[in-house]
Amino acid sequence: MRDLMALTERAEVISLAGGLPDTASFPPATYASVMDRIALEACARALQYGPTEGMSAMADCIIDVMAGEGMHVTGDDLLVTTGGQQVIDLVCKTLIDPGDVIVAEGPTYPGAVPTFSSYQADVVQIPMDADGMRVDELEETLDRLEREGRRPKFIYTIPTFQNPGGVTMSLPRRERIVRIAHERELLVLEDNPYGMLRYEGEALPPLYALDGGEFVIYLGTFSKILSPGIRLGWAAAPQPVLQKMNIGKAAADLCSSSMTQLFVANYFASVDWRRYVESLRDIYRHRRDAMFDALAEHFPREAQWTRPEGGMFIWATLPDYIDTTDLLARALRENVAFVPGRAAYLDGRGGSSMRLNFSGVSEHDIREGIRRIGAVIAEQVAL
């Protein structure tokens, strides 16, 4: 699969495989003026190491972003990280010994799969439906694990616009997961890169807001609201976990980039960051709708796909005699790519599903890409 994914990077390929934000829409003049100001006013600091927990000016930006989703924190609750990805790594580094159980959604974020594997975690995946993780199945699984004497180290969930599933956990399920965490004294890692990218419907409170910062470790990132190239994310976590993560981060990379932290701080001070997010929502809403239309036109009638109200991904499932890893090899010959569903499972499931990204390509390429995938599927169906 890694070899196939490497091929998706070729310039002639329409890649619906990535999870790329539309950085081309960021105004170059804003970039230039922010960088100019850093050069003239904070050059030495930008080129210097900073504190492991992150610069205090960054904490103010994070507090602002979290407040936008109804969460209230102070700088002491936060650890600035090198992308949200590092939060997943640090939580595993802090909590996981080989063989320990992590409970996650099935499918789960493909980028977390190698992280969990590298810490030799035993990942138990709970199915989802249109309301997110099946919490009844979660409770049954937790009971079974308890009978086996295996206590999960944490539950990993992406409740809003799940990657790759595109579904959002309902409010009753959110409340129930938080209740389960309290009753069983279980930690939850809530991964929320997409919460601000809502194109329709009412916002729901993050688990972190419902929990009050007791059992939920929150992962946030600037990647999807500003830029993934700055590589900045954060964790908000209960103190005992946060302190261990801080030690783990110092061991990993000492601190995140001072230069890009100053970029965020200066950007937040000089422009209304919400307006840029608003412009992204506008672009992605149109791209999502273009993908919905193209799927309806070009995918077979037996295919099913999710209808995300936000985020960046649609999860499509084909008849089960079609293997999407084989299909990707064929699709690449037609210069189009997607993520085969197996990448989102640790146990070989997901073989007839695929993740389709709509944020990183133009509406024209979305239509053409889906047309090509549809044609390759039609060949398979005819075989």
Ligand code: PMP
């Ligand atoms: N979690 C999820 C669910 C993601 O989709 C991503 C980005 N694709 C990340 C974490 C990590 O992103 P970053 O390191 O750029 O913040």
